[in-house]
Amino acid sequence: MRRRDRGPGGDNSRPGGDNSRPGGGNSRPRGDNSSAPCAQVSSSSSHLINHGIENRTISRYETTAVYTHPNAEVDIVLVHGLNGSPEKTWTARNGIFWPLDLLPGSLKGLQANVLVYGYNADVYSGRIDRSASDNFIHHHAQTLVTSLTLFRRGEGTFKNPIIWVCHSLGGILVKRALLYSNDVRGHHHQIYRSLYVSTFGLIFLGTPHTGADVASWGLMLQAMSDVVIPRRFFESESVLLRTLKKDSETLANINNHFLDIYQRFRIHMVHENHKTDIKGTKIIVVDADSASPQLPGVTYYGVEATHSQLCKFASPSAPGFRALSTDIREWIIEAPAVIHGRWKAEEEDANRRMRNEIQEHIFPLVTETDVHREDVPTAALPQYQGRLIAPRGKDTARWWVFLQEDDGVHGFNAD
Structure with missing residues (x-):
């Protein structure tokens, strides 16, 4: 088979078995399905x-x-x-x-x-x-x-x-x-x-x-x-x-x-x-x-x-x-x-569900400061608007969390 695409993950194993190989009421024609014996098809693998x-x-x-x-x-x-x-x-x-x-x-x-x-x-x-x-x-x-x-x-x-x-x-x-x-x-x-x-x-x-x-x-x-x-x-x-x-x-x-x-x-x-x-x-x-x-x-x-x-x-x-x-x-x-x-x-539905989960489980636990693209270090977030968030009651860590329409949810450790 031609390798066209990949599903999620990278494990290409598959279950056992010898599967190896080199690379409303429409009518239809009817008749008799009897078959007389004839030569067998090629037995080559x-x-x-x-x-x-x-x-x-x-x-x-x-x-x-x-x-x-x-x-x-x-x-x-x-x-x-x-x-x-x-x-x-x-x-x-x-x-x-x-x-x-x-x-x-x-x-x-x-x-x-x-x-x-x-x-x-x-x-x-x-x-x-x-x-x-x-x-x-x-x-x-x-x-x-x-x-x-x-x-x-x-x-x-x-x-x-x-x-x-x-x-x-x-x-x-x-x-x-x-x-x-x-x-x-x-x-x-x-x-x-x-x-x-x-x-x-x-x-x-x-x-x-x-x-x-x-x-x-x-x-x-x-x-x-x-x-x-x-x-x-x-x-x-x-x-x-x-x-x-x-x-x-x-x-x-x-x-x-x-x-x-x-x-x-x-x-x-x-x-x-x-x-x-x-x-x-x-x-x-x-x-x-x-x-x-x-x-x-x-x-x-x-x-x-x-x-x-x-x-x-x-x-x-x-x-x-x-x-x-x-x-x-x-x-x-x-x-x-x-x-x-x-x-x-x-x-698209999977991305929406992921964004909803992030908003439901993460955002209620943090303080939020809206930031614009020009305020974000270009190396970390060159073209997106995001949120600077930090866990409540802690000053030791901050994260950049932003939502991108095409690729889902991404996070960057800021400091």
């Missing part, structure tokens, strides 16, 4: 593609950049869903990993970095069920915010606009992450607001915003699993499935709070039109009501695909890909100016 750099060494957890371009001004971030991974979720039966094999070429000369994020969403993992709690989504959201923020800061793309592509549970996780990012306060954690400030748009693929039937999840996961999973597991033991069931309290809380912020983002919600065939039983895993709750300003459409095929595109003509790539292309054009304005407003 990394090489140039479309003048960018591709990386096929994908970390199972946290953040991996699979495509970077030196002129990219936007980050596209993909987050998988239940029982998924940052590689298999986006890979079609013919081996096409579309975030790398299709997406960069579909942007028609526009440039963006493509990142994938991984977390433990294995519903049948014994470890996850013994250690998980009702705060499962919240804890994973915090990790997502931390991982992606530090990754982008380390790459110098801290203020790049973000376009999210989320499948299933991944959409719930991203919504919770944005809420957490928005709620962050305090100077030491201010960098984690960057995801909220930088987010331009979200594409939700089969996300169960209001939950789904536990039995449907169980049938689908049983079909995806290589082992036989007891029915009782899906009905009583899985924290993940409890979180995703219809009328889940966790989902309701996330949705209620997300209503306060969603209108600042471009949002497209996509639902499955094909039933999933599981040993002769055909089901819609996440119905349109849950995947596309009606909200003003949100775009909705269905794709002729099953729940698991919504996120797998075998070719540029696969159902749903043209719509998704067109959305992303348009957002790449629009996002930089919008997000630049939001960052400017964010920094």
Whole structure:
């Protein structure tokens, strides 16, 4: 990635994982999402593609950049869903990993970095069920915010606009992450607001915003699993499935709070039109009501695909890909100016809050003498009007404290 900017602080480290690399109701086209097997894509670790750099060494957890371009001004971030991974979720039966094999070429000369994020969403993992709690989504959201923020800061793309592509549970996780990012306060954690400030748009693929039937999840996961999973597991033991069931309290809380912020983002919600065939039983895993709750300003459409095929595109003509790539292309054009304005407003607000804190906590404790620029030593304060202040009852020290509109609050020790 090109080093464009830096967030606050100078620590460019990022979380673990093998992330190394060389440098309202709009309709969409529909069709059949089936894919016949064909030759696997190249297994080389990394090489140039479309003048960018591709990386096929994908970390199972946290953040991996699979495509970077030196002129990219936007980050596209993909987050998988239940029982998924940052590689298999986006890979079609013919081996096409579309975030790398299709997406960069579909942007028609526009440039963006493509990142994938991984977390433990294995519903049948014994470890996850013994250690998980009702705060499962919240804890994973915090990790997502931390991982992606530090990754982008380390790459110098801290203020790049973000376009999210989320499948299933991944959409719930991203919504919770944005809420957490928005709620962050305090100077030491201010960098984690960057995801909220930088987010331009979200594409939700089969996300169960209001939950789904536990039995449907169980049938689908049983079909995806290589082992036989007891029915009782899906009905009583899985924290993940409890979180995703219809009328889940966790989902309701996330949705209620997300209503306060969603209108600042471009949002497209996509639902499955094909039933999933599981040993002769055909089901819609996440119905349109849950995947596309009606909200003003949100775009909705269905794709002729099953729940698991919504996120797998075998070719540029696969159902749903043209719509998704067109959305992303348009957002790449629009996002930089919008997000630049939001960052400017964010920094102005931070400066105002800092000035208010100084006035509230420092000025009441001191005596003040107004001074003009001509009275101030030029070496200390060459071009600003300020205040000469001293702690009450003490004559041993004085400070120059002045407020500068652009850079916040500065102080100089006068004697």
